[in-house]
Amino acid sequence: MSALEQSRQLATAIPGPRSTELSARKSAAVAGGVGNTMPVYAARAYGGIVEDVDGNRLIDLGSGIAVTTIGNASPRVVEAVAAQAAQFTHTCFMVTPYEGYVAVAEALNRLTPGDEDKRTALFNSGSEAVENAVKIARTFTGKQAVVAFDHAYHGRTNLTMALTAKSMPYKHGFGPFAPEIYRAPLSYPYRDAEFGGKELATDGELAARRAITVIDKQIGADNLAAVIIEPIQGEGGFIVPAEGFLPSLLDWCRANNVVFIADEVQTGFARTGAMFACEHEGIVPDLIVTAKGIADGMPLSAVTGRAEIMDAPHVGGLGGTYGGNPVACAAALATIETIEGDGLVARAAQIESLMKDKLGRIQAEDDRIGDVRGRGAMIAVELVKPGTTEPDADLTKKLCAAAHQAGVIVLSCGTFGNVLRFLPPLAISDELLLEGLDVLELILRDL
Numbered sequence: 001m002s003a004l005e006q007s008r009q010l011a012t013a014i015p016g017p018r019s020t021e022l023s024a025r026k027s028a029a030v031a032g033g034v035g036n037t038m039p040v041y042a043a044r045a046y047g048g049i050v051e052d053v054d055g056n057r058l059i060d061l062g063s064g065i066a067v068t069t070i071g072n073a074s075p076r077v078v079e080a081v082a083a084q085a086a087q088f089t090h091t092c093f094m095v096t097p098y099e100g101y102v103a104v105a106e107a108l109n110r111l112t113p114g115d116e117d118k119r120t121a122l123f124n125s126g127s128e129a130v131e132n133a134v135k136i137a138r139t140f141t142g143k144q145a146v147v148a149f150d151h152a153y154h155g156r157t158n159l160t161m162a163l164t165a166k167s168m169p170y171k172h173g174f175g176p177f178a179p180e181i182y183r184a185p186l187s188y189p190y191r192d193a194e195f196g197g198k199e200l201a202t203d204g205e206l207a208a209r210r211a212i213t214v215i216d217k218q219i220g221a222d223n224l225a226a227v228i229i230e231p232i233q234g235e236g237g238f239i240v241p242a243e244g245f246l247p248s249l250l251d252w253c254r255a256n257n258v259v260f261i262a263d264e265v266q267t268g269f270a271r272t273g274a275m276f277a278c279e280h281e282g283i284v285p286d287l288i289v290t291a292k293g294i295a296d297g298m299p300l301s302a303v304t305g306r307a308e309i310m311d312a313p314h315v316g317g318l319g320g321t322y323g324g325n326p327v328a329c330a331a332a333l334a335t336i337e338t339i340e341g342d343g344l345v346a347r348a349a350q351i352e353s354l355m356k357d358k359l360g361r362i363q364a365e366d367d368r369i370g371d372v373r374g375r376g377a378m379i380a381v382e383l384v385k386p387g388t389t390e391p392d393a394d395l396t397k398k399l400c401a402a403a404h405q406a407g408v409i410v411l412s413c414g415t416f417g418n419v420l421r422f423l424p425p426l427a428i429s430d431e432l433l434l435e436g437l438d439v440l441e442l443i444l445r446d447l
């Protein structure tokens with residue numbers, strides 16, 4: 001394959017004729033509930049570029065929702081996948097096991113926070129891994145209740161829909177949901193400042209006390225198996241909790257025999273300028289759930305944690321036909337080798353300073369940008385009505401649509417639909433990244 005040129009190019013209108021044709025076939029063949037951010041069909045992707053079937057080259061600021069963190073079709077991954085597929089594509093780890101699965105487990109035990117004895121189990125999707133983390137926590141503690149937080153996103157299966165906060169589009173009409181799931185208030189500095197004052201916005205311990213009071217009074221530690229939280233919320237709006245929030249929650253969990261589950265499905269694998277986002281707060285969760293960036297797009301997910309907790313379920317209690325597929329495991333090992341070999345954790349930190357610098361300058365001149373936040377290559381801006389903190393979902397929608405027309409892939413998120421989120425691949429060049437932001441700045445000026 002020839003190298004994909006790393007420049008933005010609009011060869012046709014967006015979408016072009018071939019994409020339009022495919023969209024018509026899609027409407028006739030694919031279930032209507034499966035939506036698309038952009039009606040543009042991919043042909044190739046590499047570095048910071050996605051090329052569509054009409055020859056348009058788009059700047060990728062989404063990484064397929066934080067998945068192709070090391071860059072799409074990354075060379076080591078392509079090679080490892082081809083080599084493994086030529087050997088065998090599946091045996092089922094529960095039938096005749098293979099080394100790749102064990103090697104991924106060893107790598108995750110080594111890379112995740114904490115030096116204690118750890119174990120890992122592999123699955124296919126983030127949702128499936130979250131479900132298994134809950135199963136493990138319940139067998140370990142002999143308790144049932146699980147607490148998730150406001151604005152949380154943990155997936156779309158039945159149990160994870162119950163854990164997810166936002167109704168439309170994730171839960172609407174799909175109930176009844178799994179029982180014994182409860183919700184606690186998050187630390188959301190930008191909005192806490194509005195409703196709870198400056199102290200609540202900056203004092204993570206205080207925000208944790210508010211959550212713990214709810215948990216203690218409405219559920220009770222004696223009924224609670226686990227607390228699950230994204231160290232930086234993803235779909236909920238890239239919300240970074242106030243410093244001290246996560247450590248205080250973890251301390252309370254430790255003191256009350258409650259398993260602390262960090263959902264690092266979106267934040268893991270160098271995305272936030274650390275291998276895992278928990279490292280920014282120096283916390284060691286009991287269980288850590290990973291997926292998305294783990295294998296450069298091959299379906300794989302994992303639960304990793306303290307051996308005594310992970311080993312609680314009976315033999316045969318955990319598994320699945322495809323979990324830890326050998327091709328996906330080969331991709332994960334190549335992904336980890338790429339992150340470590342190419343210094344990608346440091347690259348994510350570099351991207352943070354580039355983006356925050358640029359977005360901060362735009363914010364200084366535009367009072368529709370209420371907040372710029374995030375870590376590493378996981379940065380967001382929250383858009384509001386000028387001079388207020390009132391969410392502006394309409395502006396966000398228009399900005400995304402115009403960016404797509406201009407050949408820049410951006411995503412929105414947030415409970416109020418007013419957060420523009422950036423998840424560039426770490427393989428993107430500085431030039432492309434800044435060009436993408438320049439395009440947004442110009443659009444924002446015109447809107």
Ligand SMILES: *Cc1c(COP(=O)(O)O)cnc(C)c1O
Pocket residue numbers: 124125126127128130153154155156230234235263264265266291292
């Ligand atoms: C995407 C995501 C999930 C669900 O992962 P799937 O692979 O889509 O099932 C769970 N938790 C978080 C934080 C996510 O971002």
